[in-house]
Amino acid sequence: MIKGLAITPPVIGRISIGKVVEKDGKRLPQKDDQFTLTTQMQGREGWILHPLDKKLRETSAQGKLRTIPIQLLFNQPDLNCRVQYSLFDRNTARPVCVGNGETCKRTTASGIDTLPCPSPQACDIGANGHCKPYGRLNVIVGDDDPLSSFIFRTTGFNSIRTLVARLHYFNALSGGRLACLPLALKLRGKSTRQSFGQPIFYADITLRDDLTLEQTLNQASEIEQQRISAGFNQAALDQTAQQGFNNGAFEEAEDDVDAIVEEFYPAQSDNTSSPHPNPSFSAQQNYAASQRNRPSLADKIDQQAQALSA
Numbered sequence: 573m574i575k576g577l578a579i580t581p582p583v584i585g586r587i588s589i590g591k592v593v594e595k596d597g598k599r600l601p602q603k604d605d606q607f608t609l610t611t612q613m614q615g616r617e618g619w620i621l622h623p624l625d626k627k628l629r630e631t632s633a634q635g636k637l638r639t640i641p642i643q644l645l646f647n648q649p650d651l652n653c654r655v656q657y658s659l660f661d662r663n664t665a666r667p668v669c670v671g672n673g674e675t676c677k678r679t680t681a682s683g684i685d686t687l688p689c690p691s692p693q694a695c696d697i698g699a700n701g702h703c704k705p706y707g708r709l710n711v712i713v714g715d716d717d718p719l720s721s722f723i724f725r726t727t728g729f730n731s732i733r734t735l736v737a738r739l740h741y742f743n744a745l746s747g748g749r750l751a752c753l754p755l756a757l758k759l760r761g762k763s764t765r766q767s768f769g770q771p772i773f774y775a776d777i778t779l780r781d782d783l784t785l786e787q788t789l790n791q792a793s794e795i796e797q798q799r800i801s802a803g804f805n806q807a808a809l810d811q812t813a814q815q816g817f818n819n820g821a822f823e824e825a826e827d828d829v830d831a832i833v834e835e836f837y838p839a840q841s842d843n844t845s846s847p848h849p850n851p852s853f854s855a856q857q858n859y860a861a862s863q864r865n866r867p868s869l870a871d872k873i874d875q876q877a878q879a880l881s882a
Contacts, residue, residue, distance in 0.1 A: 573819060576821070580816065580823055581645055581719075581721050582720045583721055583722070584611075584622075584717070584721070584722065585611055585713075585722045586722060586723055586725075587608070587713075587722050588610065588725075589604060589759065589775070590603050605636070606636045606637045606638050606759060607640055608621070608625060609624050610622055614830070624713055624714055638759040639756050639757070639758045640711075641755075641756050642712060642756060642777075643712040643751070643754060643755065644755070645712060645751060645809075645813070646750070646751055646813055647743065647810055648743075652709060652710060652750070653707060653739055654707070654817070654823065655706070655707040655708075655736060656670050656671060656706060657672070658670050658704070658706035659698055660824075662702065665828075665832040667679070667822040669698070670822055671689030672689060673690075673691050675687065676688070677821045705729065706725070706727055707727070707732040707735065708725050708823065709723065709726075709735055710723050725831055726774075730774035731774040738778070739777065745785075745789075746789060749795075751806055752791075752793075753788055753789075753791075753792045754783065754788060755780065755788075756777070756778050756779065758776045759773055759776075760775075761773045762774075
């Protein structure tokens with residue numbers, strides 16, 4: 573195995589909440605209240621839909637894809653969903669620093685150094701808001717290939733916290749049979765003060781609608797026995813996956829630039845247009861402008877007080 577290259581689970585598609593559309597030469601985020609499954613290819617109108625997207629919508633209420641039946645690749649929760657503090661170069665979208673709150677790997681003039689990671693708020697290069705938790709969840713959708721996955725990338729705190737908790741809980745109550753559980757990826761929503769009452773959507777992992785917890789655990793036991801009888805070695809698969817992740821300093825590759833830019837530096841919709849063809853440059857410019865125009869905490873409190881009095 574070549575050193576310095578992270579070996580990650582094979583990916584055949586993406587799962588996203590909403591989509592990115594091109595308008596006046598700019599790539600702008602479009603909020604949505606459902607999941608979208610896409611391929612890894614882009615067309616003139618954005619990411620190309622995966623055939624499973626249409627198939628799943630045909631069986632969903634009102635054509636809204638809010639629940640996706642999934643299975644997991646690994647028994648270890650942290651292999652299915654990797655969460656790290658991440659800082660990317662805003663021009664190239666290449667990783668600069670990745671940490672876990674204790675130590676980090678950072679690109680420096682001398683190479684990649686291992687340094688203390690005090691979390692973004694207390695970090696000299698992360699306190700500007702450009703370093704934040706970054707989660708990547710790999711799940712199996714459909715029955716075509718047991719080793720190919722769809723990836724869900726998110727910097728949303730609600731999604732990250734919920735997904736990590738669910739994976740650890742399901743792993744504990746199933747006795748370490750996480751990869752055998754028939755589960756579902758579900759979209760949930762809530763409103764907060766910070767969202768001014770507007771809905772915030774996030775991802776969760778739950779039981780499938782037609783199965784109780786007891787039925788889910790029974791199916792997991794049956795699947796595990798069938799796999800053992802067939803010679804399926806889940807422990808070896810988990811170990812190989814861990815070695816692959818550890819083989820490189822950073823998980824992202826140059827092919828992931830568009831996905832990273834959309835998640836970390838989403839463009840803000842406005843009436844101006846940017847002639848620059850580089851999406852990372854456009855996202856960077858819009859992100860900087862949005863930070864300059866961002867209202868202060870005092871302004872937000874005044875706005876909320878005025879709304880309540882009205």
